[in-house]
Amino acid sequence: MNLDLLLRTISAPSSEWYDRAAARQHELVKPRGSLGRLETLSIQIAAIQETERPTTSPRAVVVFCADHGICAEGVNAYPADITWMHTFNFLRGGAAVNLLATIADAELTVVDVGVAREFEDAPGLVNRKIRLGTRNFAVEPALTRDEVLQAVAVGVETVETLAEKGVRVIAIGEMGIGNTTPAAAITAVLTGESVAAVTGAGSGLDDAGILKKAGVIARALEQHQPNPSDPLDILEKVGGLEIAAMCGAFLACASKRVVAVADGYISTVAAALAIRLAPAVTEYIVFAHLSGEGGHRVLCDSFGFEPLLDLGLRLGETSGAALALPLLDAACRTLAEMKTFTEMSS
Amino acid sequence: MNLDLLLRTISAPSSEWYDRAAARQHELVKPRGSLGRLETLSIQIAAIQETERPTTSPRAVVVFCADHGICAEGVNAYPADITWMHTFNFLRGGAAVNLLATIADAELTVVDVGVAREFEDAPGLVNRKIRLGTRNFAVEPALTRDEVLQAVAVGVETVETLAEKGVRVIAIGEMGIGNTTPAAAITAVLTGESVAAVTGAGSGLDDAGILKKAGVIARALEQHQPNPSDPLDILEKVGGLEIAAMCGAFLACASKRVVAVADGYISTVAAALAIRLAPAVTEYIVFAHLSGEGGHRVLCDSFGFEPLLDLGLRLGETSGAALALPLLDAACRTLAEMKTFTEMSS
Numbered sequence: 115m116n117l118d119l120l121l122r123t124i125s126a127p128s129s130e131w132y133d134r135a136a137a138r139q140h141e142l143v144k145p146r147g148s149l150g151r152l153e154t155l156s157i158q159i160a161a162i163q164e165t166e167r168p169t170t171s172p173r174a175v176v177v178f179c180a181d182h183g184i185c186a187e188g189v190n191a192y193p194a195d196i197t198w199m200h201t202f203n204f205l206r207g208g209a210a211v212n213l214l215a216t217i218a219d220a221e222l223t224v225v226d227v228g229v230a231r232e233f234e235d236a237p238g239l240v241n242r243k244i245r246l247g248t249r250n251f252a253v254e255p256a257l258t259r260d261e262v263l264q265a266v267a268v269g270v271e272t273v274e275t276l277a278e279k280g281v282r283v284i285a286i287g288e289m290g291i292g293n294t295t296p297a298a299a300i301t302a303v304l305t306g307e308s309v310a311a312v313t314g315a316g317s318g319l320d321d322a323g324i325l326k327k328a329g330v331i332a333r334a335l336e337q338h339q340p341n342p343s344d345p346l347d348i349l350e351k352v353g354g355l356e357i358a359a360m361c362g363a364f365l366a367c368a369s370k371r372v373v374a375v376a377d378g379y380i381s382t383v384a385a386a387l388a389i390r391l392a393p394a395v396t397e398y399i400v401f402a403h404l405s406g407e408g409g410h411r412v413l414c415d416s417f418g419f420e421p422l423l424d425l426g427l428r429l430g431e432t433s434g435a436a437l438a439l440p441l442l443d444a445a446c447r448t449l450a451e452m453k454t455f456t457e458m459s460s
Numbered sequence: 461m462n463l464d465l466l467l468r469t470i471s472a473p474s475s476e477w478y479d480r481a482a483a484r485q486h487e488l489v490k491p492r493g494s495l496g497r498l499e500t501l502s503i504q505i506a507a508i509q510e511t512e513r514p515t516t517s518p519r520a521v522v523v524f525c526a527d528h529g530i531c532a533e534g535v536n537a538y539p540a541d542i543t544w545m546h547t548f549n550f551l552r553g554g555a556a557v558n559l560l561a562t563i564a565d566a567e568l569t570v571v572d573v574g575v576a577r578e579f580e581d582a583p584g585l586v587n588r589k590i591r592l593g594t595r596n597f598a599v600e601p602a603l604t605r606d607e608v609l610q611a612v613a614v615g616v617e618t619v620e621t622l623a624e625k626g627v628r629v630i631a632i633g634e635m636g637i638g639n640t641t642p643a644a645a646i647t648a649v650l651t652g653e654s655v656a657a658v659t660g661a662g663s664g665l666d667d668a669g670i671l672k673k674a675g676v677i678a679r680a681l682e683q684h685q686p687n688p689s690d691p692l693d694i695l696e697k698v699g700g701l702e703i704a705a706m707c708g709a710f711l712a713c714a715s716k717r718v719v720a721v722a723d724g725y726i727s728t729v730a731a732a733l734a735i736r737l738a739p740a741v742t743e744y745i746v747f748a749h750l751s752g753e754g755g756h757r758v759l760c761d762s763f764g765f766e767p768l769l770d771l772g773l774r775l776g777e778t779s780g781a782a783l784a785l786p787l788l789d790a791a792c793r794t795l796a797e798m799k800t801f802t803e804m805s806s
Binding site: 150208317422427428447453457 | 752
C-alpha cells in the first residue's frame with residue numbers, strides 16, 4: 115500500500131448527485147422533510163453511489179481486534195486476555211455483534227491485527243497479526259511508523275477485498291481491551307481538550323480508576339508530544355493496531371466509494387484520524403451511535419459528527435454500527451422505492 | 461366491548477419476571493450495562509412475555525385512518541382529501557410505511573375508522589368506518605360518547621384479532637390530515653401546559669398558520685371544557701376517531717400482554733389517554749421516536765416517556781414505530797441468544 119497514492123484517489127462525492135437525490139427526495143408522497151434525518155442520510159448515500167436510487171446491499175460488518183500494552187498500567191477493568199476470548203467468541207457466534215449482524219443481514223469479518231495471544235485453530239479468522247499487541251505507551255511509543263503503516267494497510271486491504279465482492283456498505287468497529295485509553299489520548303490530541311474531559315470509565319472503572327487512567331494518558335502525552343497535525347505520528351506514539359486498521363478502512367471506503375458506518379468512540383477516533391489525512395472522507399461516513407463513554411461526545415462535537423442513535427451503548431465490537439444498518443436501509447429504500455406525487459396520481 | 465371489563469383485565473407485568481430477565485441480562489458476555497437502552501428494553505419485553513428469552517415475532521404494523529372536521533378551520537397545510545389518497549396508497553404499497561414494514565418483516569394492517577370519503581374498491585382495507593370524519597370541534601364536540609366507544613372498540617378488536625393470530629409486537633400509528641390539532645388540544649388538557657407550548661407546524665404551517673391553529677384550539681378548549689381526568693370526555697370534545705382507536709389498541713395490548721410500539725406524537729397522545737384509563741398500560745408500551753412536532757416533547761416529558769429514536773421524523777403513518785422494530789429485535793435477540801460468561805468458558 116502506498117498511502118500517498120491512496121490519499122490522492124479520495125475526493126468528495128459530486129454536488130450534482132447530492133442535488134439530483136435531493137430533488138427526488140422532495141417529490142416523494144410526504145410532506146417535505148417529514149422523514150427527518152432519513153432524508154439527509156438517503157441523499158448522502160445516493161451521492162456516494164452516484165444514483166437517485168441508493169442501495170445498502172450487500173453490506174458487511176468488520177471487527178478489527180488487537181491488544182494494548184498500556185493495560186500493564188492497570189487502566190482497564192477487565193484482564194487483557196478478554197480480547198482473545200471475545201475474538202474467539204465472535205467466530206463461534208455467541209456475541210452481540212453476531213446477532214446484530216444477522217439481524218442486519220450482514221456478513222461478519224473478524225480481523226486479528228494484533229491480539230496478544232496466538233489463535234491455534236480459529237476457522238474464519240482473518241489473520242493479519244502485526245505484533246502481539248502494542249507496546250506500553252507509558253514507557254515507549256506504542257508502535258513504529260512501519261507498524262502503523264502495516265496496520266493501516268490491513269484496514270485498506272480488508273475494505274478493498276469486500277469492495278471487490280460488491281459490498282456497498284461496511285460497518286467498521288473493533289475489539290481491544292484497554293482501547294478507551296489510546297482513544298482518550300488521541301481525542302485529547304485531536305481536539306485540544308483536556309485529558310480529564312475525554313477520559314471515561316471504559317468497560318467499568320470506578321472514579322479512582324478513571325483518575326489513574328487520566329494521569330497515565332497525561333504523562334504519556336507530555337513524554338511523547340504527538341504532533342496534532344500528523345495522524346500517523348499520533349498513532350505511532352499513543353495509537354493502537356485496530357485503530358490504525360480502522361483508519362485505513364475509512365480511507366479505503368472513501369477511495370472505493372463505499373459507505374462507511376462508524377461504530378462508537380474508538381471507531382470515531384479512527385474516522386477522525388482518517389479525516390485529518392483526507393478531509394473528504396467525512397462525506398463517506400455515517401456515524402452510527404453516540405457512545406456512553408464521555409470522550410465520544412467531545413470528539414463528535416469538535417468534528418461536527420452527528421451520530422444517528424443515542425442509546426447509551428458502550429460495548430464496541432461494531433455492535434452499534436450493525437444496529438444502525440436497518441436505519442440506512444429505511445433511508446435508502448424510501449428514497450429509491452416510495453412513489454412521487456406524480457406517480458401516485460397516475 | 462365492555463370498557464370497564466377490559467380495564468379490569470389490565471395489570472402490570474410481575475416484578476419476578478423483570479428480575480429474572482435482568483439476572484440473565486447481567487450474565488451475558490459483555491460489561492454490565494454496555495448495551496445501554498437495549499438492556500432495559502429487553503427486560504421490559506421479557507417481563508411482558510413472562511420469559512427470559514423474549515421474542516419480537518410475529519409482529520404487525522397497524523395504521524388507523526380518519527379525518528377531522530376541524531380542517532374546515534384551515535388549521536392544516538394539506539387538503540383533507542389527502543387522508544383518503546394516502547390510505548389508498550398504503551394499500552397499493554407506495555408509502556413510507558409499506559417499505560418500513562417490509563424492512564421490519566411486519567404485516568401491515570390498514571383500518572378505516574373514519575376517513576371522510578368512501579372507498580369503492582380497496583382490497584385489503586379493514587373497513588370499520590364509524591363516520592365520515594369527526595365534527596368540527598371549533599363548533600361542536602368532535603364525537604358523541606357512543607362514537608368514542610365504538611372507535612375504542614375498533615382498536616381493541618384490531619389488536620385482539622392480531623393477538624389471536626399469535627402476534628407478539630404491534631406498532632400502532634395513524635394517518636389523518638389535520639390531526640396534530642386534536643393532538644395539541646389533548647396534550648394541553650392532559651399536561652396542563654399552554655396551548656401555545658404544544659402547538660406546532662404539523663405537516664407544514666408557517667408561523668401565522670401556527671398562531672391561527674393555537675387560537676382555534678384555545679377557543680375550543682374554553683368552549684367545551686374537557687375534563688382532564690376523563691379521557692373519554694376529552695376524546696368526545698376534541699378527539700379523533702383514529703386517536704380513540706389507538707387508545708383502544710394500547711389498552712388491548714396491555715390486556716393481551718402484547719408489546720405495543722407507539723409511533724410519534726398522535727400515537728403517544730392516544731397512549732397517554734390509555735395510561736390515564738389504566739396506569740399499568742405504560743409498562744406494555746415502547747415509545748419509538750421523538751417527533752419533530754414540538755408538542756410531542758412536552759407530552760413525553762410530562763409523562764416520563766423516553767422514545768428510542770430522535771431523527772426529526774414527523775410523517776406519522778406508523779413509520780417511526782416500524783423503523784424502531786429492528787431495535788426491539790436487537791434487544792430481544794441479544795438477551796435470548798447471547799452466551800453467558802459461563803456458557804462461553806465451557
